[in-house]
Amino acid sequence: MTYRLYLFYLSAIFSICSCANSQNDAKAQMSFPGTEIGRFAAAWFExxxxxxxxxxxxxGILKDGWDAYHASMIALAQKNEGITPYLVSYFTDQTIEIYAKENLGGYVRVVLSYDADQNSIYAMSIKKSFEAKDYPLQYGLEEKHxxxxxxxxxxxxxxxxxxKNDGKKIADGLLARIDTYKKIAQGDLLARTLTKDLxxxxxxxxxQVIPPSLESEVIARFIGEDDSEDVTDExxxxxxxLDSNIGYLKMDRFTDNAFFEDQVAETQNSLKDAKAIVIxxxxxxxxxxxxxSNMIAYLINDKIVLKDGQKIPAKNSVANRERPIYILTSDSSKSAAEALAYYAxxxxxxKVVGEPTAGAGYLVDVFELPHxxxxxxxxxxxFDKGEGWQGKGVIPDIVVxxxxxxxxxxxxxxxNR
Incomplete structure (x- = not known):
C-alpha cells in the first residue's frame, strides 16, 4: 500500500479567522465558510x-436549552487551554464538521448543526480524532471522480x-444509489455519506470510507509500526x-503497541488494593x-481458548482471583470492545452491565481507493455465520x-461488600 502526504491551502471562498497551526502550534490562518453555518462555527469556537x-x-443557545451542555464544552476547552480549529472537514447549509486540536491534548472533530430558518441549534459534539491534512480534491470532486x-x-x-453473496448485495445496493453521490464535491462529505449508506x-x-484527510487514521489503525510524530492515536x-475503593478503567481504544501494553500492566499496581474493578x-x-487478548490475560484465573483457537494464559491478574469485575457497555461499544464483553x-x-453493543463483529482490512x-x-x-456478535451486539448480563x-x-x- 502506498501512502502520500498532501499539504494544500483551502480555496478563497472562505472567510478568514486566526487560529493555531495543528502541526507546530504557531499562529496561522484557518478558513470558515462564508455562510450562516460558517459564522455559527466561528462564534462557537470563540x-x-x-x-x-x-x-x-x-x-438560540439559551432558547433551546443548550446552555448547560455548552458549559461542559467550555470546561473541556479550559482544561485543555483552548481548542484550536485548523481545517474544515465538510459543511452543508445546516451542518459543519471541523478538525481541531486541544492545545494540551489530542486531535478532535467538532460537529455543529444550526438551522438559520428556525434560529435553532440542534447538534454540538466533540469527538476524538486523528491529525487531518488538506488534499487536492477536498472541495473539488467531479462526477468522474x-x-x-x-x-x-x-x-x-x-x-x-x-x-461473497453478501458482498455482492451490498455492492449492488451502493451502485443503485450512485446518482445521489455524483453532485457531492466535498471529499469528506462524500466519505461520510458513503459510510452511512454502506x-x-x-x-x-x-x-467505512476514509477520506485522504484522515490518512493518519489509516496509519494508526492498520500500520501499527509507524512511529511518525505526525500520527497520533490517543x-x-x-x-x-472511585469512592468506596472501587478501581475504574475507562478504555476508549484498544491499541496494539507498547504504550497500551504498559498502560494495561500499570493497572496491576494502580488497582492492587481496589475491592472491585470497573472497566x-x-x-x-x-x-x-x-x-x-492482552487485557483478558490480566482478568482471568486460568488459561482460556478463544473461538479461533487462540490460547490466552492468565497473567498476575488485577482481578486478584477474588475481586468482582464489571464491564460497562453502550450501543457505541464496538468491535474489540465487544470482543472483551463477549468473552467476559x-x-x-x-459481569457486563449496560446496553447491547453495536454489533460490529467481523475482522477488517483496509484497501486503497482512487484519489x-x-x-x-x-x-x-x-465465527460461523450467525455466531458471535455481528449484527446483533453483545447482550449484557444486566441490561440498563x-x-x-x-x-x-x-x-x-x-x-455486596
Whole structure:
C-alpha cells in the first residue's frame, strides 16, 4: 500500500479567522465558510475558548436549552487551554464538521448543526480524532471522480467481503444509489455519506470510507509500526480510584503497541488494593484484537481458548482471583470492545452491565481507493455465520441505560461488600 502526504491551502471562498497551526502550534490562518453555518462555527469556537456565551446568544443557545451542555464544552476547552480549529472537514447549509486540536491534548472533530430558518441549534459534539491534512480534491470532486470511487468500492466488496453473496448485495445496493453521490464535491462529505449508506445497506458497522484527510487514521489503525510524530492515536486507558475503593478503567481504544501494553500492566499496581474493578467501554470504538487478548490475560484465573483457537494464559491478574469485575457497555461499544464483553460473558470472568453493543463483529482490512481514499472492508470472521456478535451486539448480563450503568454497578458493589 502506498501512502502520500498532501499539504494544500483551502480555496478563497472562505472567510478568514486566526487560529493555531495543528502541526507546530504557531499562529496561522484557518478558513470558515462564508455562510450562516460558517459564522455559527466561528462564534462557537470563540465562545468555548473565551468562556463566554454572548457570541452564541443570537443563535438560540439559551432558547433551546443548550446552555448547560455548552458549559461542559467550555470546561473541556479550559482544561485543555483552548481548542484550536485548523481545517474544515465538510459543511452543508445546516451542518459543519471541523478538525481541531486541544492545545494540551489530542486531535478532535467538532460537529455543529444550526438551522438559520428556525434560529435553532440542534447538534454540538466533540469527538476524538486523528491529525487531518488538506488534499487536492477536498472541495473539488467531479462526477468522474465520484463514479471511479463508488465503482472501486463495489469491486472490493464483491471480491473481498467476508461472505461473497453478501458482498455482492451490498455492492449492488451502493451502485443503485450512485446518482445521489455524483453532485457531492466535498471529499469528506462524500466519505461520510458513503459510510452511512454502506452501514444502512449491510448492517455492518465496520464498513467505512476514509477520506485522504484522515490518512493518519489509516496509519494508526492498520500500520501499527509507524512511529511518525505526525500520527497520533490517543488511547486508551484512564485509571482512577472511585469512592468506596472501587478501581475504574475507562478504555476508549484498544491499541496494539507498547504504550497500551504498559498502560494495561500499570493497572496491576494502580488497582492492587481496589475491592472491585470497573472497566468502562461505553465510548470504546474498538481497536486491535491483540490488545484485547492482552487485557483478558490480566482478568482471568486460568488459561482460556478463544473461538479461533487462540490460547490466552492468565497473567498476575488485577482481578486478584477474588475481586468482582464489571464491564460497562453502550450501543457505541464496538468491535474489540465487544470482543472483551463477549468473552467476559462466555468465560464468566466479568459481569457486563449496560446496553447491547453495536454489533460490529467481523475482522477488517483496509484497501486503497482512487484519489487516495480508503475502504475499511470486513474480510474475515472468527465465527460461523450467525455466531458471535455481528449484527446483533453483545447482550449484557444486566441490561440498563448506559448513562445509569456506573451508578448501578457501584451500588451493587457496595451492597455486596
Amino acid at each position: 465562545s468555548v475558548n473565551s468562556g463566554e456565551t454572548g457570541t452564541l446568544e443570537d443563535y 465520484v463514479i471511479a470511487l463508488v465503482e472501486k468500492i463495489a469491486e472490493e466488496l464483491k471480491s473481498n467481503y467476508v461472505y 452501514v444502512a445497506i449491510s448492517n455492518d458497522k465496520h464498513l 488511547p486508551s486507558v484512564e485509571i482512577n480510584m 468502562d467501554l461505553r465510548q470504546s470504538g474498538g481497536g486491535d484484537g491483540k490488545a484485547v 460473558i462466555t468465560f464468566g470472568f466479568a 487516495s481514499f480508503f475502504l475499511v472492508n470486513s474480510t474475515r470472521t472468527s 441505560k448506559a448513562s445509569e450503568a456506573l451508578d448501578i454497578v457501584i451500588n451493587e458493589i457496595n451492597k
